Amino acid sequence: MxxxxxxxINFYNENITEDAKNEFMQAVEHxxxxxxxxxxDSSIVVLNRRISxxxxxxxxxxxxxxxxxxxxxxxxxxxxxxxxxDSESTLEIYNKVIESMSSRNKDGFGNKKDVVRTVLRxxxxxxxxxxxxxxxxxxxxxxxxxxxxxxxxxxSKAGNSGNITMxxxxxxxxxxxxxxxxxxxxxxxxxxxxxxxxxxxxxKLTAEDKKLLNSCYVxxxxxxxxxxxxxxxxxxxxxxxxxxxxxxKDRKTGKIIYDYSGLASTISNIVIKHYFA
Numbered sequence: 001m002x003x004x005x006x007x008x009i010n011f012y013n014e015n016i017t018e019d020a021k022n023e024f025m026q027a028v029e030h031x032x033x034x035x036x037x038x039x040x041d042s043s044i045v046v047l048n049r050r051i052s053x054x055x056x057x058x059x060x061x062x063x064x065x066x067x068x069x070x071x072x073x074x075x076x077x078x079x080x081x082x083x084x085x086d087s088e089s090t091l092e093i094y095n096k097v098i099e100s101m102s103s104r105n106k107d108g109f110g111n112k113k114d115v116v117r118t119v120l121r122x123x124x125x126x127x128x129x130x131x132x133x134x135x136x137x138x139x140x141x142x143x144x145x146x147x148x149x150x151x152x153x154x155x156s157k158a159g160n161s162g163n164i165t166m167x168x169x170x171x172x173x174x175x176x177x178x179x180x181x182x183x184x185x186x187x188x189x190x191x192x193x194x195x196x197x198x199x200x201x202x203x204k205l206t207a208e209d210k211k212l213l214n215s216c217y218v219x220x221x222x223x224x225x226x227x228x229x230x231x232x233x234x235x236x237x238x239x240x241x242x243x244x245x246x247x248x249k250d251r252k253t254g255k256i257i258y259d260y261s262g263l264a265s266t267i268s269n270i271v272i273k274h275y276f277a
Contacts, residue, residue, distance in 0.1 A: 009275045011201035024197045027097035030090035032124035033083045035134040040080045101195040114138045132265040146245045148177035189271045203274045
């Protein structure tokens with residue numbers, strides 16, 4: 001496989017050879033191919049549902065519309081096959097890079113394999129924002145960050161100018177969010193030990209990064225209404241705020257489940273800058 005791009009990251013091993021740099025890039029391209037396969041598989045699932053609906057007894061879809069759906073499916077399957085070829089051609093070098101970067105030193109310490117993969121995947125998403133949601137291998141599930149961000153952006157009071165009122169609770173929430181973010185960044189995106197390909201890289205969010213993350217936390221909102229079936233009277237029910245983290249209760253266990261995928265994607269987008277600048 002011919003490499004067309006060499007990422008100018010700031011944590012290459014200072015003695016890295018061109019051959020080793022090419023191997024590193026092949027490892028990045030392997031993860032890129034695997035994420036593209038994940039993305040296509042998700043699209044295929046959705047498209048198969050549309051085809052199933054279009055070919056059902058109650059469907060009003062025309063033969064031309066059904067044929068168009070099958071054409072889309074064939075294109076997706078062909079594209080997937082191409083990425084499978086890419087992943088197979090880079091697999092041997094990829095395994096070599098992963099093994100090297102996650103091997104233990106003489107004292108028994110080394111980078112975690114999941115972290116190495118996350119770094120490679122974040123780099124692999126540099127030119128395709130659709131892949132970012134698949135980048136982070138080790139997921140974080142602690143409710144602490146969610147609770148802190150909710151306290152800041154959802155449960156806080158607004159000043160007359162629309163600013164967040166800096167109450168004691170909000171100030172504490174900012175500190176809690178900062179602590180949780182620093183912990184996540186440290187264990188998820190930082191390579192603590194040098195390898196033949198890379199030097200140590202310890203990612204640390206700047207004040208501007210944290211400001212950006214907070215600004216992105218609220219994605220928008222929608223208004224909900226109730227309609228009385230007998231009178232037809234419509235009343236305002238609530239305003240639903242859409243955020244980067246979703247929390248819902250599992251009906252069977254009663255346990256709260258946190259979906260951090262939106263927040264993880266945003267953090268990944270913020271972190272990638274620090275691998276270059």
